[in-house]
Amino acid sequence: MSLLKIQDVVTAYGKIEALKGVSLEVxxxxxxxxxxxxxxxxxxxxxxxxxxxxxxxxxxxxxxxEIAGRAPxxxxxxxxxLVPENRLVFPAMTxxxxxxxxxxxxxxxxxxxxxxxxxxARFPRLRERSAQHAGTLSGGEQQMLAVARxxxxxxxxxxxxxxxxxxxxxxxxxxxxxIAELHRDGVSIFFVEQNAHMALKVAQxxxxxxQGRISFSGTPGxxxxxxxxxxxxxxxxxx
Amino acid sequence: xxxxxxxxxxxxxxxxxxxxxxxxxFTLIFGVLRxxxxxxxxxxxFGCYCATWTHLNFGAGLLLLAAITVAGTVLAGAYVxxxxxxxxxxxxxxxxxxxxxxxxxxxxxxxxxxxxTHLYAFPALYEGAPLAFGPYTLRVDALVMFGAAIAAxxxxxxxxxxxxxxxxxxxxxxxxxxxxxxxINLPWVYVRVFALxxxxxxxxxxxxxxxxxxxxxxxxxxxxxxGLLAMMLGGLGSLPGAVxxxxxxxxxxxxxxxxxxxxxxxxxxxxxxxVLLAARVPWMHTRSAS
Amino acid sequence: MDAYTIGVxxxxxxxxxxALSAYLLLVAGxxxxxxxxxxxVGAYAGGIFTAMYGWPLPLAALAAMTLGALAQFLxxxxxxxxxxxxxxxxxxxxxxxxxxxxxxxxxxxxVKGELTGPDGTQGFRGIRWxxxxxxxxIDYLGMVVGLLAVVLAGFFLVERSRLGAxxxxxxxxxxxxxxxxxxxxxxxxxxxxxxxxxxxLGGVLYAHHNTYIEPRNFDIMLGVHSLAYALIGGLGTxxxxxxxxxxxIGALEGSRVFHDYRMIVFGGLVALLLVFRPRGLLDExxxxxxxARLP
Ligand SMILES: Nc1ncnc2c1ncn2[C@@H]1O[C@H](COP(=O)(O)OP(=O)(O)OP(=O)(O)O)[C@@H](O)[C@H]1O
Ligand SMILES: [Mg+2]
Numbered sequence: 001m002s003l004l005k006i007q008d009v010v011t012a013y014g015k016i017e018a019l020k021g022v023s024l025e026v027x028x029x030x031x032x033x034x035x036x037x038x039x040x041x042x043x044x045x046x047x048x049x050x051x052x053x054x055x056x057x058x059x060x061x062x063x064x065x066e067i068a069g070r071a072p073x074x075x076x077x078x079x080x081x082l083v084p085e086n087r088l089v090f091p092a093m094t095x096x097x098x099x100x101x102x103x104x105x106x107x108x109x110x111x112x113x114x115x116x117x118x119x120x121a122r123f124p125r126l127r128e129r130s131a132q133h134a135g136t137l138s139g140g141e142q143q144m145l146a147v148a149r150x151x152x153x154x155x156x157x158x159x160x161x162x163x164x165x166x167x168x169x170x171x172x173x174x175x176x177x178x179i180a181e182l183h184r185d186g187v188s189i190f191f192v193e194q195n196a197h198m199a200l201k202v203a204q205x206x207x208x209x210x211q212g213r214i215s216f217s218g219t220p221g222x223x224x225x226x227x228x229x230x231x232x233x234x235x236x237x238x239x
Numbered sequence: 240x241x242x243x244x245x246x247x248x249x250x251x252x253x254x255x256x257x258x259x260x261x262x263x264x265f266t267l268i269f270g271v272l273r274x275x276x277x278x279x280x281x282x283x284x285f286g287c288y289c290a291t292w293t294h295l296n297f298g299a300g301l302l303l304l305a306a307i308t309v310a311g312t313v314l315a316g317a318y319v320x321x322x323x324x325x326x327x328x329x330x331x332x333x334x335x336x337x338x339x340x341x342x343x344x345x346x347x348x349x350x351x352x353x354x355x356t357h358l359y360a361f362p363a364l365y366e367g368a369p370l371a372f373g374p375y376t377l378r379v380d381a382l383v384m385f386g387a388a389i390a391a392x393x394x395x396x397x398x399x400x401x402x403x404x405x406x407x408x409x410x411x412x413x414x415x416x417x418x419x420x421x422x423i424n425l426p427w428v429y430v431r432v433f434a435l436x437x438x439x440x441x442x443x444x445x446x447x448x449x450x451x452x453x454x455x456x457x458x459x460x461x462x463x464x465x466g467l468l469a470m471m472l473g474g475l476g477s478l479p480g481a482v483x484x485x486x487x488x489x490x491x492x493x494x495x496x497x498x499x500x501x502x503x504x505x506x507x508x509x510x511x512x513x514v515l516l517a518a519r520v521p522w523m524h525t526r527s528a529s
Numbered sequence: 530m531d532a533y534t535i536g537v538x539x540x541x542x543x544x545x546x547x548a549l550s551a552y553l554l555l556v557a558g559x560x561x562x563x564x565x566x567x568x569x570v571g572a573y574a575g576g577i578f579t580a581m582y583g584w585p586l587p588l589a590a591l592a593a594m595t596l597g598a599l600a601q602f603l604x605x606x607x608x609x610x611x612x613x614x615x616x617x618x619x620x621x622x623x624x625x626x627x628x629x630x631x632x633x634x635x636x637x638x639x640v641k642g643e644l645t646g647p648d649g650t651q652g653f654r655g656i657r658w659x660x661x662x663x664x665x666x667i668d669y670l671g672m673v674v675g676l677l678a679v680v681l682a683g684f685f686l687v688e689r690s691r692l693g694a695x696x697x698x699x700x701x702x703x704x705x706x707x708x709x710x711x712x713x714x715x716x717x718x719x720x721x722x723x724x725x726x727x728x729x730l731g732g733v734l735y736a737h738h739n740t741y742i743e744p745r746n747f748d749i750m751l752g753v754h755s756l757a758y759a760l761i762g763g764l765g766t767x768x769x770x771x772x773x774x775x776x777x778i779g780a781l782e783g784s785r786v787f788h789d790y791r792m793i794v795f796g797g798l799v800a801l802l803l804v805f806r807p808r809g810l811l812d813e814x815x816x817x818x819x820x821a822r823l824p
Binding site: 269275277322323326327330331332333334335336337338339340341342343344345347348349352460464467471475502503505506509510512513516517519523524 | 614803
């Protein structure tokens with residue numbers, strides 16, 4: 001059974017349909033990657049799953065329960081967390097407060113404190129900057145904070161929208177190392193990425209979205225073999 | 240001369256503290272909803288008239304009157320939220336603002352229908368002689384107003400920076416999309432912020448009316464204008480800015496009134512706002528208000 | 530027609546000009562809380578020209594409109610780049626300054642043995658041009674309606690022209706408009722001047738209808754009412770603001786039933802209406818629907 005099942009989802013901005021009937025499935029315990037050119041609808045899909053955008057048609061089920069059209073806080077409560085595009089940290093709140101906000105729905109103070117310690121162990125830079133305003137962090141640090149904030153809700157499925165966007169190569173490496181680590185700890189991950197080379201190293205399944213439709217679904221091997229995709233997303237380096 | 244300056248400064252700080260409260264209420268609502276609530280002052284006036292009516296018909300102690308003012312303002316605020324803001328979430332800013340103006344008209348007519356005299360006496364905070372310190376006098380009611388306003392600010396501060404609800408309010412103010420992704424229930428926050436802001440407005444209204452010892456329907460427009468002015472001066476959507484803006488407005492008014500008279504006092508406040516807006520001073524452009 | 534009806538109709542006509550000026554700015558994407566200032570400039574200037582200097586009303590009206598246009602142009606120059614609430618607050622600040630300046634304005638001279646002119650908070654009495662020239666109320670109503678018809682015709686011509694499309698484009702998607710090479714600041718300054726002239730025209734007519742004006746007539750209540758008229762009537766056509774004024778002044782002032790709690794009824798209706806039609810009764814969709822069905 002799949003953890004996340006999206007069926008014929010249509011999402012529109014006014015009259016313009018950004019998703020024109022998207023269907024895909026994410027297996028439990030997997031790392032799944034969504035590839036696609038600019039404006040294909042990747043962010044729209046993530047926001048629709050997270051409940052920020054309401055689908056006009058179609059169904060989304062998570063762990064067997066229908067979540068399409070539910071409020072975002074409700075979807076978080078069910079175990080789905082999204083690290084949004086451009087991170088969107090709370091700039092005038094401290095790093096610690098950002099993490100606390102991520103645990104907003106949890107009543108168990110002690111467990112939250114332990115989780116914060118765990119985040120600090122995983123992201124030592126955040127511990128150093130605990131009392132600093134998030135707006136003063138570097139791009140890479142903000143991305144770490146956004147990931148840590150999402151993890152504070154203890155999600156079963158972590159959605160990430162272009163986590164490597166605008167970051168230096170070393171930081172990108174670190175992000176991918178963390179993705180692999182989280183996966184080992186049992187979190188399922190569904191992420192958007194334009195950097196197909198990096199994605200190939202961690203993801204077990206790929207979807208390609210183009211103009212609001214899924215145009216490819218397959219394993220890393222199948223992806224690398226597809227001539228057209230290879231040219232568009234992997235460039236010459238993979239020959 | 241020096242004595243006058245000091246006296247004016249004291250007076251300015253005391254009315255400025257009330258402005259700060261008004262601006263805080265506006266800022267809270269603007270911060271989370273990105274909309275100006277034009278009937279904010281009218282709701283405060285409604286609350287104050289509730290207290291006046293109770294006082295006239297039954298008589299009541301100062302604390303009870305304060306409680307009635309706050310309760311009346313929160314009630315009026317709830318009505319405004321349901322009718323003007325809840326339906327326009329994520330929708331038209333102009334529609335919400337015009338709707339809130341329409342309710343302002345309602346409140347104003349309602350109070351003049353029930354209490355048709357233009358001016359009513361309101362039990363004063365303190366009726367004894369002012370305190371004298373050498374050449375300076377200090378009106379006790381001004382002192383009480385200052386103290387109470389500072390206490391209310393402190394309480395609000397504690398709420399916003401030390402509680403779970405406060406964390407949610409700040410998160411929604413800064414980054415609404417990320418706040419809902421963090422699991423914060425936005426409509427829930429909106430409704431409570433509206434109630435909180437109305438309660439603060441009620442406190443401010445009570446302090447102003449009780450220190451003047453009288454009330455007229457002009458209180459509505461007065462509170463809205465002063466609150467907007469102080470909020471804009473301090474920087475739209477910034478909570479510390481609202482306090483600074485309120486105190487600055489109070490000081491500016493007290494001094495310019497002394498030197499130039501009441502008409503120029505108001506002129507200067509608006510001129511300052513206009514010039515600062517036109518010059519786009521950085522602290523005023525903290526939030527997207529478009 | 531009885532005098533009361535004529536009075537109500539004339540008022541509807543007068544306030545339609547300010548409502549139209551608020552509408553014009555809204556169409557171009559700007560929210561103004563300050564149209565009362567230019568209405569006031571028109572009222573004071575028109576009154577000064579006719580009552581103090583004996584100019585004929587048409588000339589005074591033209592001069593007052595020019596001043597109104599100039600005033601709003603100058604106010605807009607440093608502020609039209611501001612967006613949303615920032616611009617709205619700048620218009621409110623400007624308008625309150627204007628009102629206070631009217632309060633400070635003491636400028637009188639002797640005309641026919643009588644001291645005439647603005648006298649601060651005491652107001653400005655004796656703007657009697659239409660009575661001195663034997664114009665009956667019904668004829669004055671005719672003038673107001675005639676002018677309104679001319680202005681509306683102007684609006685419809687513009688709405689059907691490329692300029693109209695430009696205006697709506699600037700109002701609804703300024704980034705797109707700018708990318709098409711439209712100089713947004715210039716368009717908005719033009720709109721501001723036109724709105725100032727319109728409001729001033731309303732002000733001149735108001736002053737001569739009432740014969741007496743005072744600074745309080747031009748407070749924020751008038752400004753927000755104009756905005757409300759424009760919005761509830763609808764942003765789809767220039768008939769919208771007219772409909773708004775008619776609903777308020779006409780239906781409610783006219784009907785004696787509601788007279789005592791007119792604002793309670795009207796305020797509630799406006800708020801409810803906006804829940805269902807946030808861009809007013811005659812919004813763009815309604816206008817398109819009507820156009821398709823009317824010849
Ligand atoms: N708020 C919006 N209003 C209108 N159209 C939008 C909006 N956001 C996105 N779109 C349109 O929807 C389509 C999909 O956008 P989306 O942001 O989902 O793409 P994306 O795949 O995430 O692109 P990118 O790689 O640039 O992040 C695009 O054509 C875009 O122009
Ligand atoms: Mg995207």
